[in-house]
Amino acid sequence: MSTRRCIMGALAGIAVAAAAHADTVLIGTQFSSILAYNTETGAATFRGFCAGPVHSMAVIGDTLYLGDDFGSVYSFDLNTNLLTGAFPVSVDATAMATDGEVLFIADSGGEIQKVDPQTGAVLDTLQTQFGQLTSLGVHWGYLYNGGLSTVAERASLFDDFDASSFDIFSVCGGAINSMTFSGIKVILGSTNGTIYRYDEFHGDNIGYYAGGTDSVGVAALTGNRLLIADSSGQLLQVDGETGDVLMETNVGEPIGALLALDVGAACPLDLDLSGILDLGDVQLFIMLFLQNRNGADLTGDGVLDIADVGEFVSQFVVGCP
Numbered sequence: 001m002s003t004r005r006c007i008m009g010a011l012a013g014i015a016v017a018a019a020a021h022a023d024t025v026l027i028g029t030q031f032s033s034i035l036a037y038n039t040e041t042g043a044a045t046f047r048g049f050c051a052g053p054v055h056s057m058a059v060i061g062d063t064l065y066l067g068d069d070f071g072s073v074y075s076f077d078l079n080t081n082l083l084t085g086a087f088p089v090s091v092d093a094t095a096m097a098t099d100g101e102v103l104f105i106a107d108s109g110g111e112i113q114k115v116d117p118q119t120g121a122v123l124d125t126l127q128t129q130f131g132q133l134t135s136l137g138v139h140w141g142y143l144y145n146g147g148l149s150t151v152a153e154r155a156s157l158f159d160d161f162d163a164s165s166f167d168i169f170s171v172c173g174g175a176i177n178s179m180t181f182s183g184i185k186v187i188l189g190s191t192n193g194t195i196y197r198y199d200e201f202h203g204d205n206i207g208y209y210a211g212g213t214d215s216v217g218v219a220a221l222t223g224n225r226l227l228i229a230d231s232s233g234q235l236l237q238v239d240g241e242t243g244d245v246l247m248e249t250n251v252g253e254p255i256g257a258l259l260a261l262d263v264g265a266a267c268p269l270d271l272d273l274s275g276i277l278d279l280g281d282v283q284l285f286i287m288l289f290l291q292n293r294n295g296a297d298l299t300g301d302g303v304l305d306i307a308d309v310g311e312f313v314s315q316f317v318v319g320c321p
Helices: 005-009 279-290 307-318
Strands: 022-031 031-037 044-049 054-060 063-068 072-077 082-088 097-100 103-108 111-116 122-127 134-141 141-145 149-156 168-172 176-182 185-190 195-198 206-212 215-220 225-229 234-239 245-250 254-262
Touching: 022 054, 022 215, 031 082, 054 103, 063 097, 103 134, 111 134, 141 176, 168 185, 168 195, 176 225, 185 215, 195 307, 215 254, 225 254, 279 307
Parallel strands: 054 097, 054 254, 097 134, 134 176, 176 215
Antiparallel strands: 022 031, 022 254, 031 044, 054 063, 063 072, 072 082, 097 103, 103 111, 111 122, 134 141, 141 149, 149 168, 176 185, 185 195, 195 206, 215 225, 225 234, 234 245
């Protein structure tokens, strides 16, 4: 019996369940504020201050890392809402991402550094071929970059950290200013405000729509929603498929970065962030499993096997809170 048929048999008959929608998105502003956006109410509340204008953000555990325009990365404790440290970097931190262990920090000149978040030590560095980087993202075992050249690239995190490991993922219809991920969709925000969506497995363009002024930040939310930030301070919460505006907020400060803090955390099996546990999540889990993508490693042991299938079935049957 094929692997696919074995998995389908194990997953057969599981029920549909609703997933939770309680998401929080962090906002970093050019006035050095850190705000928390409630995706249900549209309210933005103050969390703390950075020591510089926020240009990029990443989270490891309970620590928020903030990159500014002046060559510094700050650590911010999400429990106390206080700065706990800082280290200098030789790049301008136009973008930042993490695999949960190290920081990837980008420069507008096209350099990406792999940095130890505890010490600030540069572990490795590479120079991308297109430069003008504005965005980095880590998703299901891949590191993505995008920039004003309109080109988005990706490299497997399991390959050597080298420029030759990157392949062109897509050429966007506008200069890339931000990126996020929703299920199998890679979502790119452009400087002209347009939101472009691509199929992660095939790279096909699956649609685009107007999304604001310059899309300096984008964050995927559960329930097929998207949060789009403009540098003016405007936040648009939109239907992720149509772009229809669901909610609008202005935080009163120029926005530098967005970071989805706990989106999908309440229901990890809602892989496509639809807000419902259904056949779509089953199909996506199978795709991830068969392509050996780490999104299917539910046991966290670094190996994809029948134990991950069993964990999926067990959690799916229980449902989400």
